[in-house]
Amino acid sequence: MLRFREAAPDDWPGIWAIMKPVARAGETYCWDTSIDETAGRQEWLPGTSGSDPTLVVFVAVEAGTDRVVGTAQLHANRGGNGAHVSNASFLVAADAGGRGVGRALAGHVLDEARAAGYTAMQFNAVVETNERAVALWISLGFSIIGTVPGAFVHPSAGPTGLHIMHRFL
Amino acid sequence: MLRFREAAPDDWPGIWAIMKPVARAGETYCWDTSIDETAGRQEWLPGTSGSDPTLVVFVAVEAGTDRVVGTAQLHANRGGNGAHVSNASFLVAADAGGRGVGRALAGHVLDEARAAGYTAMQFNAVVETNERAVALWISLGFSIIGTVPGAFVHPSAGPTGLHIMHRFL
Numbered sequence: 645m646l647r648f649r650e651a652a653p654d655d656w657p658g659i660w661a662i663m664k665p666v667a668r669a670g671e672t673y674c675w676d677t678s679i680d681e682t683a684g685r686q687e688w689l690p691g692t693s694g695s696d697p698t699l700v701v702f703v704a705v706e707a708g709t710d711r712v713v714g715t716a717q718l719h720a721n722r723g724g725n726g727a728h729v730s731n732a733s734f735l736v737a738a739d740a741g742g743r744g745v746g747r748a749l750a751g752h753v754l755d756e757a758r759a760a761g762y763t764a765m766q767f768n769a770v771v772e773t774n775e776r777a778v779a780l781w782i783s784l785g786f787s788i789i790g791t792v793p794g795a796f797v798h799p800s801a802g803p804t805g806l807h808i809m810h811r812f813l
Numbered sequence: 814m815l816r817f818r819e820a821a822p823d824d825w826p827g828i829w830a831i832m833k834p835v836a837r838a839g840e841t842y843c844w845d846t847s848i849d850e851t852a853g854r855q856e857w858l859p860g861t862s863g864s865d866p867t868l869v870v871f872v873a874v875e876a877g878t879d880r881v882v883g884t885a886q887l888h889a890n891r892g893g894n895g896a897h898v899s900n901a902s903f904l905v906a907a908d909a910g911g912r913g914v915g916r917a918l919a920g921h922v923l924d925e926a927r928a929a930g931y932t933a934m935q936f937n938a939v940v941e942t943n944e945r946a947v948a949l950w951i952s953l954g955f956s957i958i959g960t961v962p963g964a965f966v967h968p969s970a971g972p973t974g975l976h977i978m979h980r981f982l
Contacts, residue, residue: 670893670894673893674891674892674893674894674895674896675892675893676892676893677893677894679893721964722843722938722964722975723843723844723845724839724842724843724844724845724846724848725839725843725846725965725966725967725968726843726938726964726965726966726975727843728966729961729964763963764961764963764964766961766964768937769891769895788959789958789959789960789961789977790957790958790959790960790977791958791959792898792933792935792958792977792979793979794932794933794981795890795891795895795898795933795935795979796894796895797894797895797897798894799894806891806895808958808959808961808977810961810962810964812963
């Protein structure tokens with residue numbers, strides 16, 4: 645059983661345990677593949693100083709153990725007259741794959757986005773070769789707005805596209 | 814006659830004189846329309862602290878007077894395995910419109926992007942109603958990758974799309 649809640653500072657080691665191998669693999673996020681823990685934390689779970697004031701970070705934890713098995717960021721995709729569109733990012737523990745953690749966490753974050761007053765959600769850079777993620781987003785009502793050709797250099801597949809995906813809430 | 818160079822701290826008043834009315838109008842950028850000068854500077858001409866290390870800011874100045882009539886930002890659109898795609902933003906003084914400042918500045922920035930090793934340029938949020946800008950980018954070889962529907966609330970036109978535009982360099 646999963647439980648969803650806002651991330652607390654104490655969740656960072658559990659988040660980094662998920663984030664680090666994703667960063668090192670370099671297959672799904674536009675992060676420096678050698679990103680260290682300090683920069684990783686600034687990227688995913690920044691303090692208040694200088695960070696995006698709209699950012700909320702969630703974790704999916706195993707009920708009982710409180711072990712972090714997934715995490716998500718939710719924030720405004722743009723400011724000013726574009727601030728009604730949200731953006732979210734997701735990470736799921738490698739050993740929790742295939743158990744529906746991503747789908748359940750995404751459902752929670754979509755609900756939170758609606759509750760926060762956002763009227764749409766946009767992903768700016770879904771790696772085209774990340775077929776499982778693309779299929780998940782489509783099954784959750786997202787569509788591909790367009791694909792930027794060769795915008796991502798996949799470590800094994802080479803230049804690949806980045807999808808912009810979107811759905812209204 | 815125009816001259817192009819990297820922006821210096823002393824250029825800020827001239828840049829803000831261009832940026833402030835664009836921000837207040839709220840028709841072309843996703844900035845808080847009430848953005849103050851300090852936040853404006855942080856947005857366009859930040860110091861080194863916490864800012865994007867890839868960012869370079871240019872100004873177009875009138876030869877002779879050194880008056881700033883346009884400015885542009887150039888930086889990596891993403892990090893890591895997406896860092897080969899650049900992003901740029903442009904501002905032209907209202908009283909310099911129609912004189913080709915935007916086109917000339919864009920040409921300069923495209924050259925600088927190539928020289929910096931970027932292999933493409935992407936715009937993430939070109940307001941659909943900003944027809945002059947869209948036409949300029951198309952004339953300079955950009956294409957519309959896709960349009961995010963209703964992603965921008967134009968102060969008079971209401972909900973309008975944001976184009977993602979792209980060209981290889």
